[in-house]
Amino acid sequence: MNDNIDLRIIKTKRNLYDGLLKLLCKQPFEEIKIKDICDISLTSRSTFYDHFNNKYELLDYLIDDLKKDIVSKMNINRDASSTKKIYLSALTLILDILDENINIYRSMLKHNNNSVVVDILNNTLYKDVEETLNDHGTKLDVPIEIITKFYVNGVVSICLLYIQYPNKYEKEDLIKYFDILIPEEL
16 A cells, blocks of 8 residues: 555656646746646645645755756766766766757746756756766866866856757767867866
């Protein structure tokens, strides 16, 4: 019986999550009401409050879920033989992940002033790259925190450019340009 309860909870949270995601593609988060989330996810308000205290908690759940997806894929596809390869690998992976749901990310950017997408990309990449640099070190006399911020913001900016202007640059070209911009030895 416990397995059924857990499965129902997972399904309910997934429905609410998907409902919020659909709404984020249409309007800014600030304009979304709990009633809207419940209507689109076919969930009662009382059920919503059984799982979340407010829409911000649901948004945190959504962001955490997207981050976990990115982190799990980054851990599988890591090439940490050099700092340059770390960043190129991260950019390539993130662009691939964005491609999988490009319309969702594009809509979220259009209606939410970059905040949700930037948070997902920035926090996820920052943590992963900083940990990798701490493990492998750097040849620069610059704190790892500064190096990480500098290059992660570059990766995030390129990703935002890719999302916002889908036909302006090909994914392979962006990776090639970033490859030119990153020095061999960091």
